[in-house]
Amino acid sequence: MPTLQEFNDNLIQQTPAMPIVLSEPVPLADLPTPALIIDLDVFDRNLLQMQEYLEGHGMGLRCHTKMHKCPIIARKQLDAGALGVCAAKVSEAEVMQVNGVSRILITSPVVTEDKIARVVKLASTNPDLQIVVDDASAAGQLNEAARKADVVVGVLIDLDPGMGRTGIETGLPALTLGKYIGDECQHLRFDGLQMYAGNCMHIEGYEQRRDKYLHIMEKGQVTRSLFEDAGIVVPVFSGGGTGTYNIEPGLGLLTDLQAGSYLFMDIEYRDIGGSKSELFDDFEPSLFVLVTAxxxxxxxxxxxxxxFKSFASDKMAPQFRDVEGVIFHWGGDEHGIVQLNNPSVELKLGDKLPMLTPHCDPTVNLHDYYYPVRNGLVEEIWPITGRGRSQ
Amino acid sequence: MPTLQEFNDNLIQQTPAMPIVLSEPVPLADLPTPALIIDLDVFDRNLLQMQEYLEGHGMGLRCHTKMHKCPIIARKQLDAGALGVCAAKVSEAEVMQVNGVSRILITSPVVTEDKIARVVKLASTNPDLQIVVDDASAAGQLNEAARKADVVVGVLIDLDPGMGRTGIETGLPALTLGKYIGDECQHLRFDGLQMYAGNCMHIEGYEQRRDKYLHIMEKGQVTRSLFEDAGIVVPVFSGGGTGTYNIEPGLGLLTDLQAGSYLFMDIEYRDIGGSKSELFDDFEPSLFVLVTAxxxxxxxxxxxxxxFKSFASDKMAPQFRDVEGVIFHWGGDEHGIVQLNNPSVELKLGDKLPMLTPHCDPTVNLHDYYYPVRNGLVEEIWPITGRGRSQ
Incomplete structure (x- = not known):
């Protein structure tokens, strides 16, 4: 009989994380559907393209694992040159760290004893672990727990970009927290700032997006200057995402980009529009759900x-990759009802068809395995080890 | 290195399914959030109440496991007197059968070779297995696969209640399929009809719901008579759900009810209204997601x-169980932003609070474990073994 903590530890340590190599390659059409598939050729292109773009503009890539939840993919991103990864929650960081990823920034604050203990435990074997803080009292608790464990935890101060989700107010409140950490928290290492403008990522139209982003980030710029004027070095300023990847370098504020969706893409990002075309097609979709009629x-x-159990339903419905002239209507938890207006391809019972995903992060989080495909064949299966680890 | 089939078999057989008894009970406030919790007192009341109501009205309960995905709960329902369970998909049925549940009706048709083989395999050791069919060609394929395996598979003909999701047209098309099965499919056992009026379950207002339900089910009644007039016995007529549980007995058409949500309840069902009150409160909510501020x-x-990774987002937002005067706004995949209009309780950082779930089925499908609670303590953890088994 385990304690709750032993149960949690087992859960993180025992969830499969290595590729399962099949004894013989399987054609796409033999997969049991619904199946989450990755087009590996597109995936590889997206992976390199973002890395090269950011390197070419003097920025780092701190890719967000909340999107793919998969240590296999995180290692590919690090191998390609990413400076580290983000994890949305403590349990996601645990999954990454147990599976060989060390340069992790936890992008949500923790305030309760159980989560603080888990962060300190991670930091006790991983000096690269970082977490954001946005509250002096919580920072004090984290410092105290770290002191007791004789550990130093790297922290970034999370700045609210005005969306009211997480983060302390920019300007003086942030500086006050920074001074508190420097003066009072000997077991926290101030590594810099985070300002994730999630309220900008999906603004339609490149110009509108850029204008709002520049406006919002002005307060980040002012805040960084306040820190520097007070003699506090800001080694890291992390933020941004796929929707602002080509806006940020012009601003020159952030040291690294917290992009996730660029690797898979989805309908939501495609529809925000690009700098050169009506659709945001700088990256191509590599993620699909294979369904059967x-x-x-x-x-x-x-x-x-x-x-609803195979596609995220927080935004739009999925769309077929290869069929036009039809409309997908949600048919509840298990089904989609496809209205055949003027189908470009005849759809028959038994057909297996790839669908573009509406919002990739919560779509991935519905599935337990990726089926990566190249030349129509699946050679291995990748566990989505961090799936459900939202704690 | 496994084959794809070995991989699938392992997945079904090796997923934990037994309660994990904790070495010491854990107070609710010590759970790592977000955590899916069950109020066991309410759960037990709902379980018995539906069973007794249906028994009192001469109907059976064929509870739907697509809602809870949990063999532990399915066994409780069977122990209380349910005549069997429904599974939405083949892999869900596999999870139930591997874990000791045999009286299973698969409520979606299968048409592809791989799924047909899996159904025949289940039936080869389980004579109680049933699946719906809605197409002569698919029925013929299933029969042929069953013949080769020297197995008989029980089938119900699925009737479309006019919602266009699954099912054959009522009346003559259904009868023609029935005759085809009786005449040509020696390895299929015709067990009856299914007509699930999913287009009725969430109609607001008891009278409106009842009127539409009675109108829709007329075609089911006519179809059953057609079968009987043709000398085909219809032992089972399965359908209905939580939203029509107290309408169906007055009609007297169905032999059993495919209810699921009654056990947990959710905001969506609560808001449809009851026969005696503005809210549908015949069953109380027993399922909550515990979150932390x-x-x-x-x-x-x-x-x-x-x-979005902790609550279904296909319908409304979640609501606090114990706090009024606030509004929950989605804050993306990992967060909810709570607007403090006139809060009935002061909300502080670190507070852990239970939230009513919007739509229970896809909410459950986001989580890996239930934390059942009685008297504020969690004594064991129940794996949601069928989570993600939508294949």
């Missing part, structure tokens, strides 16, 4: 086997 | 650690 109850309808 | 970036806002 399983019922044809009415003449102009055909039903596929994916619904 | 982790950031307070602005005066009138506080942020909790649950977003």
């Amino acid at each position: 399983i019922s044809k109850p009415q003449q102009r309808l055909i039903t596929v086997d994916g619904g | 982790i950031s307070k970036p602005q005066q009138r806002l506080i942020t909790v650690d649950g977003g």
Whole structure:
């Protein structure tokens, strides 16, 4: 009989994390659907393209693992040159660290005893671990726990970009917290600032997005100057994402970009528009859910086997990659009802078809495995080890 | 190195399914959040109440495991008197059968070779296994696979209630399929009909719901009569759900109810209204997501650690169980931003609070474990073994 802590530790340590190599390659059409598939050729291009773009503009890539939840993919990003990864939550960081990823920034603050203890435990074997703080009292608790464990934890002060999600107010409140950490928290190492303008990422239209982003980040710039004027070095200023990857270098404020979605892309990002075209197609979609047509109850309808349990439903519906002239309607948890207006391809029972995903992060978080595909064949299966680790 | 089939088999057989008994009970406030919790007292009441109500009205309960995904809960329902369970998909049925549940009806049709093989394999050791069919060609394929394996598979003909999701058209098309199965499919056992009026379950207002349900089910009644007039016995007529549980007995058409949500309840069902009160409160909510307040970036806002990855987002937002005068706004994948209009309780950083779930089925499907609570203590943890098994 485990304690709760032993149960949690086992959960993180025992979840499969290595590729499962199949004894023989499997054609796409033999996969049990709904199946989350990755087009490896596109994936590889996206991986390199973002890395090269940022390097060419003097920025680092601190890729966000909340999107893919997969140590295998995190290691590929690090191997390609990323300076580290982000984890949204403590348990996601635990999954990454247990599986060989050390340069981790936890991008949400922790305030309770149990989570603080878990952060300190991670830091006790990983000097590269960093976490954001946005509250003096919570920073004090973290410092005290670190002191007791004789550990130093790297922290970034999280700045609220005005979206009211996490982060302390920019300007003096942030500086006051910075001084408190420097003066009172000997077991916290001030590594810099984080300002993630999540309220900008999906603004439609490149110019509108850029204008709002520049406006919002002005307060970040002022805050950094306040720190520097007070003699506090700011080695890291982390933030931004896929939607601002080509805006940020012009501003020159951040040291590294917290991008995630660029690797898979999704309908939501595609539709925000690019700097040169109506669609944001700087990166191509590499992630799809393969579904099967399983019922044809009415003449102009055909039903596929994916619904709310296979696709994120916080935004739009999924779309077929290779079929036009049809509309996908949610058919509940398990199904999609496809309205056959003027289909570009005849859809028949048993057809297996890839669909573009609406919002990639919560779509990934519904699935346990990736089926990476090259030349129509799946050679190995990648566990989504961090799936469900939202704690 | 496994084959794809060995990989699938391992996945179903090796996923934990037994309660994990903790070495010492854990207070609710010590759980790592977001955590999916069950109020066991309410859960037990709901479990018995539906069973007794249906028994009192001469109906069976064929509870839907797509809602809870948990063999532990399925066994409790069977122990209480349910005549069997429903599974939405083949892999869900596999999870149930591997874990000791045999009376299973798969409520979605299968049409591809791989899924048909899996159904036949289940039936080869489980004569109680049933699956719906809605297409003659697919029925023929299933029959042929069953013949080769020298197995008989029980089938129900799925009738489309006009929602166009799955099911064959009521009336003559259904009868033609029934005759085809009786005449040509010696390895299929015709067990009856299914007509799940999913298009009725969430109609607001009891009278409106009842009227639409009765109208829709007329075609089911006509279809059953057609079968009987043709000399085909219809032992089972399965359908209905939580939203029509107290309408169906007055109609007397179905032999059993495919209810799921009654056990947990959710905001979506609560808001449809009951026969005697404005809210549908015949069953009380027993399922909650425990979240923690982790950031307070602005005066009138506080942020909790649950977003799209902890709550279903296909319908409304979650609501606090014990706090009024606040509004939950989605804060993305990982967070909820709580607007403090006129809070009935002061909310502070570190507070852990239970939230009512928006739509229970896809909420459950985000989590790996239930934390059942009685008297404020968690004594064991229940794996959600079927989570992610949507294949």
